[in-house]
Amino acid sequence: MNKNKINYLKNNLPFFKDLSSEELNNLILISYLKKYSKGELIHSKNSNCTGVILVINGQLRSFLDSSSGKEITMFRLIDRDICLLSASCVFKNLTYDISLEAEKDSLVLIIEGAYLKKLSESNSHVQKFLFDLTQDKLSEVMWIIEQIVFLNFDRRLANFLLNQSYLENSTTLKITHDAIANHLGSAREVVSRMLKRFENEGLIKMSRGTIEIINLEKLK
Template identity: 40%
Template structure:
Protein backbone atom coordinates (compact mmCIF):
# COMPACT_ATOMS: atom_id res chain seq x y z
CA UNK A 1 0.00 0.00 0.00
CA UNK A 2 1.66 3.29 -1.07
CA UNK A 3 2.24 5.71 1.78
CA UNK A 4 1.69 9.44 1.64
CA UNK A 5 5.17 10.20 0.31
CA UNK A 6 4.30 8.47 -2.95
CA UNK A 7 1.61 11.03 -3.78
CA UNK A 8 3.71 14.16 -3.75
CA UNK A 9 6.65 14.19 -6.18
CA UNK A 10 8.02 17.20 -4.30
CA UNK A 11 7.96 15.44 -0.92
CA UNK A 12 11.65 16.03 -0.22
CA UNK A 13 11.25 19.75 -0.97
CA UNK A 14 8.56 20.19 1.68
CA UNK A 15 9.67 21.65 4.98
CA UNK A 16 10.26 19.14 7.79
CA UNK A 17 7.29 20.66 9.61
CA UNK A 18 4.98 20.14 6.63
CA UNK A 19 6.17 16.59 6.11
CA UNK A 20 5.51 15.83 9.75
CA UNK A 21 2.06 17.43 9.58
CA UNK A 22 1.17 15.29 6.59
CA UNK A 23 2.48 12.09 8.16
CA UNK A 24 0.77 12.77 11.46
CA UNK A 25 -2.59 14.08 10.28
CA UNK A 26 -3.43 12.10 7.17
CA UNK A 27 -6.19 9.64 7.91
CA UNK A 28 -6.61 6.17 6.41
CA UNK A 29 -10.09 5.73 4.94
CA UNK A 30 -11.87 2.76 3.46
CA UNK A 31 -14.78 3.02 1.08
CA UNK A 32 -16.95 0.24 -0.23
CA UNK A 33 -18.06 0.09 -3.82
CA UNK A 34 -20.94 2.55 -4.18
CA UNK A 35 -19.98 4.77 -1.23
CA UNK A 36 -20.38 8.48 -1.86
CA UNK A 37 -17.24 10.60 -1.45
CA UNK A 38 -18.73 13.89 -2.62
CA UNK A 39 -20.99 15.42 -1.41
CA UNK A 40 -20.03 13.89 1.94
CA UNK A 41 -22.63 14.42 4.65
CA UNK A 42 -22.28 18.19 4.44
CA UNK A 43 -18.63 18.00 5.44
CA UNK A 44 -15.60 19.32 3.66
CA UNK A 45 -13.33 16.29 3.63
CA UNK A 46 -10.07 17.38 2.04
CA UNK A 47 -7.64 15.87 -0.43
CA UNK A 48 -8.25 12.17 -0.94
CA UNK A 49 -5.22 10.14 -2.01
CA UNK A 50 -6.22 6.90 -3.72
CA UNK A 51 -4.00 4.05 -2.49
CA UNK A 52 -5.96 1.30 -4.19
CA UNK A 53 -9.36 1.11 -5.80
CA UNK A 54 -11.29 3.45 -8.04
CA UNK A 55 -13.34 6.64 -7.82
CA UNK A 56 -15.73 7.94 -10.44
CA UNK A 57 -16.62 11.63 -10.80
CA UNK A 58 -19.86 12.52 -12.52
CA UNK A 59 -22.54 15.14 -12.84
CA UNK A 60 -26.22 14.56 -12.41
CA UNK A 61 -29.00 16.35 -14.25
CA UNK A 62 -32.27 17.39 -12.64
CA UNK A 63 -33.84 14.35 -14.23
CA UNK A 64 -31.20 12.04 -12.79
CA UNK A 65 -29.15 11.51 -15.94
CA UNK A 66 -25.52 10.76 -15.04
CA UNK A 67 -22.50 11.73 -17.10
CA UNK A 68 -19.09 10.40 -16.08
CA UNK A 69 -16.41 13.09 -16.09
CA UNK A 70 -13.34 11.07 -15.12
CA UNK A 71 -12.08 8.20 -13.02
CA UNK A 72 -9.31 8.14 -10.43
CA UNK A 73 -7.07 5.14 -9.93
CA UNK A 74 -4.21 4.05 -7.67
CA UNK A 75 -1.90 6.97 -6.81
CA UNK A 76 -4.33 9.56 -8.17
CA UNK A 77 -5.40 12.47 -5.98
CA UNK A 78 -9.02 13.46 -5.63
CA UNK A 79 -8.97 17.25 -5.60
CA UNK A 80 -12.64 18.14 -5.53
CA UNK A 81 -13.29 16.48 -2.19
CA UNK A 82 -11.31 19.57 -1.07
CA UNK A 83 -13.15 22.03 -3.33
CA UNK A 84 -14.43 23.87 -0.26
CA UNK A 85 -10.84 25.01 0.28
CA UNK A 86 -10.57 26.48 -3.19
CA UNK A 87 -12.05 29.76 -4.30
CA UNK A 88 -14.09 30.12 -7.46
CA UNK A 89 -15.23 26.51 -7.82
CA UNK A 90 -18.81 27.16 -8.82
CA UNK A 91 -20.05 23.76 -9.78
CA UNK A 92 -21.13 20.58 -8.10
CA UNK A 93 -19.81 17.24 -9.09
CA UNK A 94 -20.43 13.94 -7.43
CA UNK A 95 -17.81 11.34 -6.67
CA UNK A 96 -18.38 7.74 -5.71
CA UNK A 97 -16.22 4.71 -5.06
CA UNK A 98 -16.56 2.48 -8.08
CA UNK A 99 -14.56 -0.29 -6.42
CA UNK A 100 -13.66 -0.98 -2.81
CA UNK A 101 -11.10 1.71 -2.18
CA UNK A 102 -8.40 2.51 0.35
CA UNK A 103 -7.36 6.11 0.57
CA UNK A 104 -5.51 8.62 2.69
CA UNK A 105 -7.34 11.79 3.62
CA UNK A 106 -5.41 15.05 4.01
CA UNK A 107 -7.96 17.02 6.07
CA UNK A 108 -9.13 20.26 4.48
CA UNK A 109 -7.75 22.44 7.29
CA UNK A 110 -4.25 21.02 6.82
CA UNK A 111 -4.53 21.18 3.04
CA UNK A 112 -5.61 24.80 3.20
CA UNK A 113 -2.64 25.68 5.37
CA UNK A 114 -0.27 23.81 3.07
CA UNK A 115 -1.34 25.62 -0.11
CA UNK A 116 -0.93 28.92 1.72
CA UNK A 117 2.54 28.02 2.94
CA UNK A 118 4.07 25.70 0.38
CA UNK A 119 4.57 26.94 -3.15
CA UNK A 120 5.11 23.36 -4.28
CA UNK A 121 1.72 22.34 -2.90
CA UNK A 122 0.06 25.38 -4.50
CA UNK A 123 1.54 24.63 -7.90
CA UNK A 124 0.79 20.93 -7.60
CA UNK A 125 -2.83 21.79 -6.88
CA UNK A 126 -2.72 23.76 -10.10
CA UNK A 127 -1.44 20.76 -12.01
CA UNK A 128 -4.14 18.54 -10.57
CA UNK A 129 -6.81 21.05 -11.51
CA UNK A 130 -5.39 21.36 -15.01
CA UNK A 131 -5.59 17.57 -15.38
CA UNK A 132 -9.21 17.44 -14.31
CA UNK A 133 -9.96 20.47 -16.48
CA UNK A 134 -8.45 18.59 -19.42
CA UNK A 135 -10.64 15.56 -18.64
CA UNK A 136 -13.75 17.71 -18.68
CA UNK A 137 -12.75 19.51 -21.88
CA UNK A 138 -12.35 16.12 -23.50
CA UNK A 139 -15.82 15.08 -22.41
CA UNK A 140 -17.20 18.39 -23.67
CA UNK A 141 -15.60 17.86 -27.06
CA UNK A 142 -16.98 14.32 -27.22
CA UNK A 143 -20.43 15.54 -26.38
CA UNK A 144 -20.31 18.44 -28.80
CA UNK A 145 -18.56 16.90 -31.73
CA UNK A 146 -18.92 13.23 -30.93
CA UNK A 147 -17.63 11.86 -34.17
CA UNK A 148 -14.34 10.47 -32.89
CA UNK A 149 -15.74 7.53 -30.95
CA UNK A 150 -17.86 6.60 -33.93
CA UNK A 151 -15.01 6.93 -36.40
CA UNK A 152 -12.56 5.04 -34.20
CA UNK A 153 -15.02 2.17 -33.74
CA UNK A 154 -15.50 2.03 -37.51
CA UNK A 155 -11.78 1.91 -38.19
CA UNK A 156 -11.20 -0.78 -35.56
CA UNK A 157 -13.92 -2.96 -37.05
CA UNK A 158 -12.47 -2.44 -40.53
CA UNK A 159 -9.07 -3.60 -39.28
CA UNK A 160 -10.68 -6.65 -37.62
CA UNK A 161 -12.40 -7.52 -40.88
CA UNK A 162 -9.25 -7.05 -42.96
CA UNK A 163 -6.99 -8.92 -40.51
CA UNK A 164 -9.64 -11.63 -40.04
CA UNK A 165 -9.08 -11.42 -36.29
CA UNK A 166 -10.21 -9.42 -33.27
CA UNK A 167 -6.60 -9.40 -32.04
CA UNK A 168 -5.20 -6.50 -34.03
CA UNK A 169 -1.55 -5.72 -34.60
CA UNK A 170 -1.94 -1.97 -34.75
CA UNK A 171 -0.25 1.05 -33.24
CA UNK A 172 -1.95 4.20 -32.02
CA UNK A 173 0.09 6.15 -34.58
CA UNK A 174 -1.33 4.06 -37.38
CA UNK A 175 -4.85 4.61 -36.14
CA UNK A 176 -4.22 8.33 -35.83
CA UNK A 177 -3.14 8.39 -39.45
CA UNK A 178 -6.26 6.44 -40.44
CA UNK A 179 -8.38 9.02 -38.70
CA UNK A 180 -6.45 12.14 -39.65
CA UNK A 181 -6.18 12.86 -35.95
CA UNK A 182 -3.49 13.30 -33.31
CA UNK A 183 -2.03 10.22 -31.61
CA UNK A 184 -2.88 11.66 -28.17
CA UNK A 185 -6.54 11.93 -29.15
CA UNK A 186 -6.62 8.35 -30.39
CA UNK A 187 -4.81 7.05 -27.31
CA UNK A 188 -7.28 8.82 -25.09
CA UNK A 189 -10.28 7.40 -26.92
CA UNK A 190 -8.73 3.92 -26.87
CA UNK A 191 -8.28 4.19 -23.10
CA UNK A 192 -11.89 5.26 -22.82
CA UNK A 193 -12.91 2.20 -24.83
CA UNK A 194 -10.76 0.08 -22.54
CA UNK A 195 -12.49 1.49 -19.46
CA UNK A 196 -15.77 0.59 -21.09
CA UNK A 197 -14.40 -2.96 -21.55
CA UNK A 198 -14.74 -2.75 -25.31
CA UNK A 199 -11.13 -3.71 -25.89
CA UNK A 200 -7.78 -4.53 -24.31
CA UNK A 201 -4.58 -2.66 -25.01
CA UNK A 202 -1.10 -4.11 -25.03
CA UNK A 203 2.00 -2.79 -26.66
CA UNK A 204 1.45 -2.67 -30.43
CA UNK A 205 -1.77 -4.66 -30.13
CA UNK A 206 -5.46 -4.02 -29.62
CA UNK A 207 -7.83 -6.85 -28.80
CA UNK A 208 -11.50 -6.21 -29.43
CA UNK A 209 -13.68 -7.64 -26.65
CA UNK A 210 -17.16 -6.62 -27.73
CA UNK A 211 -17.63 -6.15 -31.45
CA UNK A 212 -21.37 -5.91 -31.04
CA UNK A 213 -21.13 -2.78 -28.92
CA UNK A 214 -18.42 -1.38 -31.17
CA UNK A 215 -20.78 -1.80 -34.10
CA UNK A 216 -23.45 0.18 -32.25
CA UNK A 217 -20.93 2.96 -31.56
CA UNK A 218 -19.76 2.87 -35.18
CA UNK A 219 -23.35 3.34 -36.28
CA UNK A 220 -23.36 6.65 -34.37
Protein backbone atom coordinates in the same frame (compact mmCIF):
# COMPACT_ATOMS: atom_id res chain seq x y z
CA MET B 1 -0.67 1.76 9.37
CA ASN B 2 1.19 5.01 10.03
CA LYS B 3 4.26 3.71 8.21
CA ASN B 4 2.10 2.81 5.24
CA LYS B 5 0.58 6.28 5.28
CA ILE B 6 4.00 7.94 5.28
CA ASN B 7 5.09 5.75 2.39
CA TYR B 8 2.00 6.59 0.33
CA LEU B 9 2.51 10.30 0.97
CA LYS B 10 6.20 10.06 0.14
CA ASN B 11 5.67 8.16 -3.09
CA ASN B 12 2.80 10.22 -4.42
CA LEU B 13 3.23 13.81 -3.32
CA PRO B 14 5.94 15.64 -5.26
CA PHE B 15 6.19 18.26 -2.53
CA PHE B 16 6.86 15.70 0.21
CA LYS B 17 10.60 16.38 0.23
CA ASP B 18 10.03 20.14 0.42
CA LEU B 19 8.17 20.11 3.71
CA SER B 20 9.65 21.24 7.00
CA SER B 21 9.53 18.61 9.74
CA GLU B 22 6.66 20.50 11.37
CA GLU B 23 4.70 20.64 8.10
CA LEU B 24 5.41 16.97 7.56
CA ASN B 25 4.18 16.00 11.00
CA ASN B 26 0.98 17.97 10.52
CA LEU B 27 0.43 16.44 7.10
CA ILE B 28 0.74 12.96 8.56
CA LEU B 29 -1.60 13.87 11.40
CA ILE B 30 -4.38 15.23 9.19
CA SER B 31 -4.26 12.62 6.43
CA TYR B 32 -5.92 9.27 6.91
CA LEU B 33 -6.42 5.96 5.16
CA LYS B 34 -9.95 4.82 4.53
CA LYS B 35 -11.54 1.78 2.94
CA TYR B 36 -14.67 1.98 0.84
CA SER B 37 -16.81 -0.88 -0.36
CA LYS B 38 -18.01 -1.09 -3.93
CA GLY B 39 -20.94 1.27 -4.43
CA GLU B 40 -20.18 3.43 -1.40
CA LEU B 41 -20.41 7.21 -1.72
CA ILE B 42 -17.12 8.92 -0.83
CA HIS B 43 -17.98 12.52 -1.51
CA SER B 44 -21.24 14.21 -2.45
CA LYS B 45 -22.65 17.67 -3.08
CA ASN B 46 -23.48 17.85 0.61
CA SER B 47 -20.06 16.89 1.96
CA ASN B 48 -18.42 20.21 1.36
CA CYS B 49 -14.71 19.58 1.57
CA THR B 50 -13.74 15.96 1.97
CA GLY B 51 -10.19 16.67 0.87
CA VAL B 52 -7.72 15.66 -1.78
CA ILE B 53 -8.15 11.94 -2.33
CA LEU B 54 -5.29 9.70 -3.38
CA VAL B 55 -6.31 6.28 -4.65
CA ILE B 56 -4.06 3.57 -3.20
CA ASN B 57 -5.95 0.78 -4.89
CA GLY B 58 -9.42 0.18 -6.26
CA GLN B 59 -11.48 2.29 -8.62
CA LEU B 60 -13.46 5.49 -8.09
CA ARG B 61 -15.86 7.40 -10.28
CA SER B 62 -16.41 11.15 -10.09
CA PHE B 63 -19.64 12.41 -11.56
CA LEU B 64 -21.98 15.35 -11.83
CA ASP B 65 -25.64 14.82 -11.05
CA SER B 66 -28.59 17.06 -11.71
CA SER B 67 -31.61 17.68 -9.51
CA SER B 68 -33.64 15.57 -11.94
CA GLY B 69 -31.43 12.54 -11.25
CA LYS B 70 -29.48 12.65 -14.52
CA GLU B 71 -25.77 11.90 -14.18
CA ILE B 72 -22.59 12.15 -16.18
CA THR B 73 -19.26 10.56 -15.32
CA MET B 74 -16.35 12.97 -15.31
CA PHE B 75 -13.36 10.83 -14.40
CA ARG B 76 -12.61 7.25 -13.43
CA LEU B 77 -9.74 7.06 -10.94
CA ILE B 78 -7.49 4.07 -10.44
CA ASP B 79 -4.27 3.36 -8.49
CA ARG B 80 -2.17 6.47 -7.78
CA ASP B 81 -4.72 8.84 -9.30
CA ILE B 82 -5.51 11.93 -7.28
CA CYS B 83 -8.93 13.54 -7.01
CA LEU B 84 -8.77 17.27 -6.48
CA LEU B 85 -12.42 18.12 -7.03
CA SER B 86 -13.43 16.54 -3.74
CA ALA B 87 -11.44 19.26 -1.97
CA SER B 88 -13.77 22.10 -2.82
CA CYS B 89 -12.46 24.36 -0.04
CA VAL B 90 -9.09 24.44 -1.79
CA PHE B 91 -10.83 26.42 -4.50
CA LYS B 92 -11.46 30.12 -4.63
CA ASN B 93 -14.69 29.96 -6.57
CA LEU B 94 -16.69 26.82 -6.44
CA THR B 95 -19.57 26.71 -8.88
CA TYR B 96 -20.02 23.00 -9.29
CA ASP B 97 -20.81 19.99 -7.15
CA ILE B 98 -18.98 16.83 -7.86
CA SER B 99 -19.80 13.44 -6.36
CA LEU B 100 -17.42 10.55 -5.91
CA GLU B 101 -18.18 6.89 -5.39
CA ALA B 102 -16.24 3.65 -5.14
CA GLU B 103 -16.79 1.51 -8.24
CA LYS B 104 -14.77 -1.30 -6.68
CA ASP B 105 -13.63 -1.96 -3.12
CA SER B 106 -11.01 0.74 -2.65
CA LEU B 107 -8.37 1.96 -0.27
CA VAL B 108 -7.78 5.71 -0.37
CA LEU B 109 -5.68 8.26 1.44
CA ILE B 110 -7.51 11.47 2.25
CA ILE B 111 -5.63 14.71 2.83
CA GLU B 112 -7.77 17.32 4.51
CA GLY B 113 -8.52 20.15 2.09
CA ALA B 114 -8.47 23.03 4.55
CA TYR B 115 -4.99 22.07 5.78
CA LEU B 116 -3.67 21.67 2.26
CA LYS B 117 -5.02 25.07 1.33
CA LYS B 118 -3.32 26.64 4.35
CA LEU B 119 -0.11 24.81 3.55
CA SER B 120 -0.21 26.00 -0.06
CA GLU B 121 -0.30 29.60 1.16
CA SER B 122 3.01 29.28 2.96
CA ASN B 123 4.74 26.61 0.87
CA SER B 124 5.10 27.35 -2.83
CA HIS B 125 5.87 23.69 -3.62
CA VAL B 126 2.45 22.74 -2.31
CA GLN B 127 0.90 25.56 -4.30
CA LYS B 128 2.69 24.29 -7.40
CA PHE B 129 1.32 20.81 -6.74
CA LEU B 130 -2.27 22.09 -6.50
CA PHE B 131 -1.71 24.32 -9.54
CA ASP B 132 -0.48 21.37 -11.60
CA LEU B 133 -3.43 19.23 -10.50
CA THR B 134 -5.83 22.03 -11.42
CA GLN B 135 -4.22 22.47 -14.83
CA ASP B 136 -4.50 18.73 -15.48
CA LYS B 137 -8.16 18.78 -14.49
CA LEU B 138 -8.87 21.79 -16.69
CA SER B 139 -7.30 20.00 -19.67
CA GLU B 140 -9.31 16.87 -18.95
CA VAL B 141 -12.56 18.76 -18.56
CA MET B 142 -11.99 20.63 -21.84
CA TRP B 143 -11.40 17.25 -23.44
CA ILE B 144 -14.67 15.96 -21.99
CA ILE B 145 -16.55 18.91 -23.50
CA GLU B 146 -15.02 18.17 -26.90
CA GLN B 147 -16.17 14.57 -26.59
CA ILE B 148 -19.70 15.54 -25.59
CA VAL B 149 -20.16 18.23 -28.21
CA PHE B 150 -18.23 16.97 -31.20
CA LEU B 151 -18.40 13.20 -31.04
CA ASN B 152 -21.49 11.43 -32.25
CA PHE B 153 -23.15 9.37 -29.58
CA ASP B 154 -22.20 6.05 -31.22
CA ARG B 155 -18.51 7.02 -30.96
CA ARG B 156 -18.88 8.06 -27.30
CA LEU B 157 -20.65 4.82 -26.46
CA ALA B 158 -18.02 2.75 -28.29
CA ASN B 159 -15.26 4.62 -26.43
CA PHE B 160 -17.01 3.97 -23.13
CA LEU B 161 -17.27 0.23 -23.82
CA LEU B 162 -13.59 0.10 -24.79
CA ASN B 163 -12.55 1.97 -21.64
CA GLN B 164 -14.77 -0.23 -19.50
CA SER B 165 -13.22 -3.31 -21.07
CA TYR B 166 -9.77 -1.90 -20.26
CA LEU B 167 -10.73 -1.16 -16.64
CA GLU B 168 -12.34 -4.60 -16.16
CA ASN B 169 -9.58 -6.35 -18.10
CA SER B 170 -12.32 -8.34 -19.82
CA THR B 171 -14.47 -8.19 -22.93
CA THR B 172 -17.48 -9.36 -20.93
CA LEU B 173 -18.95 -6.30 -19.24
CA LYS B 174 -21.42 -6.68 -16.40
CA ILE B 175 -23.20 -3.37 -16.65
CA THR B 176 -26.78 -2.20 -17.15
CA HIS B 177 -27.98 0.17 -19.88
CA ASP B 178 -29.10 2.50 -17.12
CA ALA B 179 -25.59 2.66 -15.63
CA ILE B 180 -24.08 3.40 -19.05
CA ALA B 181 -26.62 6.19 -19.55
CA ASN B 182 -25.51 7.70 -16.23
CA HIS B 183 -21.88 7.55 -17.29
CA LEU B 184 -22.60 9.32 -20.55
CA GLY B 185 -25.19 11.83 -19.35
CA SER B 186 -27.73 10.27 -21.66
CA ALA B 187 -31.06 8.47 -21.44
CA ARG B 188 -31.41 4.69 -21.08
CA GLU B 189 -33.52 4.46 -24.25
CA VAL B 190 -30.81 6.15 -26.30
CA VAL B 191 -28.17 3.75 -24.95
CA SER B 192 -30.36 0.69 -25.56
CA ARG B 193 -31.12 1.75 -29.12
CA MET B 194 -27.45 2.27 -29.96
CA LEU B 195 -26.36 -0.98 -28.29
CA LYS B 196 -28.96 -2.76 -30.38
CA ARG B 197 -27.38 -1.21 -33.48
CA PHE B 198 -23.92 -2.35 -32.31
CA GLU B 199 -25.34 -5.85 -31.85
CA ASN B 200 -26.87 -5.83 -35.33
CA GLU B 201 -23.49 -4.79 -36.72
CA GLY B 202 -21.81 -7.72 -34.94
CA LEU B 203 -19.75 -5.56 -32.59
CA ILE B 204 -21.29 -6.79 -29.35
CA LYS B 205 -23.62 -9.47 -28.04
CA MET B 206 -26.11 -8.69 -25.30
CA SER B 207 -27.63 -10.91 -22.67
CA ARG B 208 -29.31 -10.13 -19.33
CA GLY B 209 -27.04 -7.72 -17.46
CA THR B 210 -24.05 -8.44 -19.70
CA ILE B 211 -22.53 -6.92 -22.80
CA GLU B 212 -19.93 -8.99 -24.55
CA ILE B 213 -17.57 -7.27 -26.95
CA ILE B 214 -17.30 -9.53 -30.00
CA ASN B 215 -15.27 -7.39 -32.35
CA LEU B 216 -12.87 -5.19 -30.39
CA GLU B 217 -11.02 -3.93 -33.46
CA LYS B 218 -14.13 -2.83 -35.29
CA LEU B 219 -15.40 -1.06 -32.18
CA LYS B 220 -12.26 1.12 -32.07
